[in-house]
Amino acid sequence: MAANLRYCFISEWLDPASGILWKYQLFYYPESKEVEMVDIKNRRHFLKRTKYEELKPSLLFLGSVVTVFSRQLKLTEYGDEFTRNRMESQSERTLAMIKPDAYKNMGKIINAICQSGFLISKLRIGKLSKEEAGEFYAVHAGKPFVDRLTDFMSSGRVVAMELVAPGAIRKWRELIGPTDSNQARAEAPGSLRAQFGTDKTFNACHGSDAPDTAAEECNFWFGPGRYPGKCDLAAGTTLCLVKPHLVADGAAGLVIDLIQESFEVTAGGLYNLDRNAAAEFLEVYKGVLPAGDFNSMVEQLTSGACIALEVADRDGADAVEPFRQLAGPLDPELGRVLRPASLRARFGLDAVRNGVHCTDLPEDGVLEVNYFFTILPTAS
Numbered sequence: 563m564a565a566n567l568r569y570c571f572i573s574e575w576l577d578p579a580s581g582i583l584w585k586y587q588l589f590y591y592p593e594s595k596e597v598e599m600v601d602i603k604n605r606r607h608f609l610k611r612t613k614y615e616e617l618k619p620s621l622l623f624l625g626s627v628v629t630v631f632s633r634q635l636k637l638t639e640y641g642d643e644f645t646r647n648r649m650e651s652q653s654e655r656t657l658a659m660i661k662p663d664a665y666k667n668m669g670k671i672i673n674a675i676c677q678s679g680f681l682i683s684k685l686r687i688g689k690l691s692k693e694e695a696g697e698f699y700a701v702h703a704g705k706p707f708v709d710r711l712t713d714f715m716s717s718g719r720v721v722a723m724e725l726v727a728p729g730a731i732r733k734w735r736e737l738i739g740p741t742d743s744n745q746a747r748a749e750a751p752g753s754l755r756a757q758f759g760t761d762k763t764f765n766a767c768h769g770s771d772a773p774d775t776a777a778e779e780c781n782f783w784f785g786p787g788r789y790p791g792k793c794d795l796a797a798g799t800t801l802c803l804v805k806p807h808l809v810a811d812g813a814a815g816l817v818i819d820l821i822q823e824s825f826e827v828t829a830g831g832l833y834n835l836d837r838n839a840a841a842e843f844l845e846v847y848k849g850v851l852p853a854g855d856f857n858s859m860v861e862q863l864t865s866g867a868c869i870a871l872e873v874a875d876r877d878g879a880d881a882v883e884p885f886r887q888l889a890g891p892l893d894p895e896l897g898r899v900l901r902p903a904s905l906r907a908r909f910g911l912d913a914v915r916n917g918v919h920c921t922d923l924p925e926d927g928v929l930e931v932n933y934f935f936t937i938l939p940t941a942s
């Protein structure tokens with residue numbers, strides 16, 4: 563690595579208290595893992611060059627949200643040509659979809675995505691109408707297969723994701739394999755379409771084919787003011803939050819796979835919670851836990867992206883209590899003794915980084931689900 567390497571981004575931070583949008587130059591020194599911030603308007607140092615090992619270099623791309631000392635900064639522009647030249651090619655983006663036929667295998671597919679080195683920068687589960695499916699596949703309008711395709715794409719839930727990686731478009735198309743799942747089984751048996759698809763239409767996954775279509779398709783799902791495929795929320799469901807430490811470690815797919823073994827995931831999204839949202843969401847624990855523990859929980863929830871899931875019982879019974887059983891005791895250490903198969907026992911590190919949050923009280927299931935899926939905006 564070249565000595566004295568320094569990247570510069572223009573970043574924005576919306577002060578939730580005053581509503582003021584602050585702009586900073588954010589410098590990152592990869593060799594020493596230091597950050598530095600300059601307030602652009604007042605032309606003065608906001609943060610002097612300081613070691614900050616929590617910042618993951620893989621999160622340095624346009625549109626990303628990075629947390630620096632509890633402050634969520636959105637990277638909006640490259641700060642210099644050097645950074646643009648170095649980073650632009652490292653952070654190509656593509657739109658990936660898990661189609662209705664492979665929805666039950668969402669956890670396995672998300673795990674394959676994480677293990678292949680993609681960063682999931684946006685994610686939303688949606689159920690498209692036939693019209694929305696037609697809009698998404700407008701380039702195929704008039705082709706003989708389009709009616710079957712739009713019927714299929716509106717027949718169940720779809721997971722839409724913006725994936726970021728060097729050469730993401732080609733890399734994702736390689737991972738999913740040829741369009742026709744039968745051909746994929748012959749030519750690329752390890753590919754996702756070979757494993758999870760049936761034929762040329764029912765082919766498990768979608769991937770953009772070029773940078774301009776990737777931009778259009780990401781905009782279809784995640785563009786400002788857009789919210790296609792809004793899921794109806796059901797009664798008796800519960801909330802599972804895959805916490806930032808697991809998302810950052812690429813373990814979200816494993817957790818989702820275990821959830822899908824015994825529950826239905828009926829809505830989902832990736833969120834970057836700010837301090838206000840995290841504190842508001844965790845408010846019920848405020849008086850119950852010591853202040854230090856409460857602050858650590860808020861800190862963990864704001865330290866990076868989390869994935870919120872609406873979880874339902876397969877037979878329509880109330881899901882809160884059975885899902886709490888799967889989540890296990892709050893403290894993973896205790897869980898490893900009492901319930902070693904639980905999610906927290908398997909994935910938790912300590913009482914704060916305990917892998918997942920789940921709704922505690924039956925009457926709170928709907929409230930917590932609503933908080934994420936009707937009140938908060940997903941990553942955009």
Ligand code: CMP
Nearest residue numbers: 702707711741762763764765767768769
């Ligand atoms: P996807 O990658 O989502 O892009 C367009 C989709 O149209 C494709 O996957 C298939 O699901 C479907 N498709 C493309 N060509 C055909 C075809 N010849 N017959 C049936 N379905 C097709």
